[in-house]
Amino acid sequence: MRLKDKIAIVTGGARGIGEAIAALFAQEGATVIIIDLLEQGAEVAKRIVAKGGRASYHNVSVTDKQGIETLFAAVHKKYGKIDILINNAGITKDRTLEKMSMEEWDAVVEVNLKGVFICTQAVAPYMKAKRYGRIVSAASNVGLRGNFGQTNYAATKAGVIAMSKTWTMELGKYGITANAVAPGFTLTDMVAQIPEPHMEAIKASIPLKKVARPMDIAYGYLYLASDEAQFVSGICLTIDGGMSR
Numbered sequence: 001m002r003l004k005d006k007i008a009i010v011t012g013g014a015r016g017i018g019e020a021i022a023a024l025f026a027q028e029g030a031t032v033i034i035i036d037l038l039e040q041g042a043e044v045a046k047r048i049v050a051k052g053g054r055a056s057y058h059n060v061s062v063t064d065k066q067g068i069e070t071l072f073a074a075v076h077k078k079y080g081k082i083d084i085l086i087n088n089a090g091i092t093k094d095r096t097l098e099k100m101s102m103e104e105w106d107a108v109v110e111v112n113l114k115g116v117f118i119c120t121q122a123v124a125p126y127m128k129a130k131r132y133g134r135i136v137s138a139a140s141n142v143g144l145r146g147n148f149g150q151t152n153y154a155a156t157k158a159g160v161i162a163m164s165k166t167w168t169m170e171l172g173k174y175g176i177t178a179n180a181v182a183p184g185f186t187l188t189d190m191v192a193q194i195p196e197p198h199m200e201a202i203k204a205s206i207p208l209k210k211v212a213r214p215m216d217i218a219y220g221y222l223y224l225a226s227d228e229a230q231f232v233s234g235i236c237l238t239i240d241g242g243m244s245r
């Protein structure tokens, strides 16, 4: 039980990597607060509870500052603390540079960058008060390497890494760590739209010759959210089968 009695917020926990994080954290003893726009988050919470874990689902957008602040206040009132924030919610709207619309740019920046800022700003006072906190945010290996057709996405993921390093400096003295996880290609709905021939080319370009399963990524989040990682802050943990090196 590496997260025994911890209170953990997981944004984007209704499916994909976030769902794996929520399930793993609950299995390790955490009470998991799932935030997502997809109602299937309620099913994820139900499955966790059916297995003897503790979880609840809340339909709030990470971009809704007031909604997030209200929810975090309610969580804090109920449990007396918030130990872990996993900023996992993220979206893509891919287009090459000259074709990308302002709407596509803004939508991705709004969720992937501003949403992470809003949630972290909202959780900081509660973590500071307890002099304990684990903030782990979703970057991507695209944030380290760039990617064709992902000007908006790559910029936000590089931004997440820089924000985590900044929070390390601002919040470290309160016992709070801030890290990023940079997954490579992971089999979720986000990459399901990629056509099969392209997928084969992607696998061939990865040294381990396969894409990740959501749980491969969730184990990285677990380490950074655990007490074992108490001296680890400001890093970006790349989990991408050896693609970025």
Ligand code: NAD
Pocket (backbone or CB within 6 Å): 011, 012, 013, 014, 015, 016, 017, 018, 035, 036, 037, 038, 060, 061, 062, 063, 088, 089, 090, 091, 111, 115, 138, 139, 140, 141, 182, 183, 184, 185, 186, 187, 188, 189, 190, 191
């Ligand atoms: P996904 O699309 O399967 O899941 C993302 C979840 O975030 C969804 O349930 C979605 O409803 C939720 N979400 C989106 N906007 C939201 C909002 N405004 N408020 C609350 N919830 C919202 O994606 P995934 O593949 O599981 O990716 C999870 C994270 O990991 C993302 O940040 C993504 O950028 C990152 N990532 C994924 C991959 C990959 O290959 N799948 C690679 C690198 C990084």
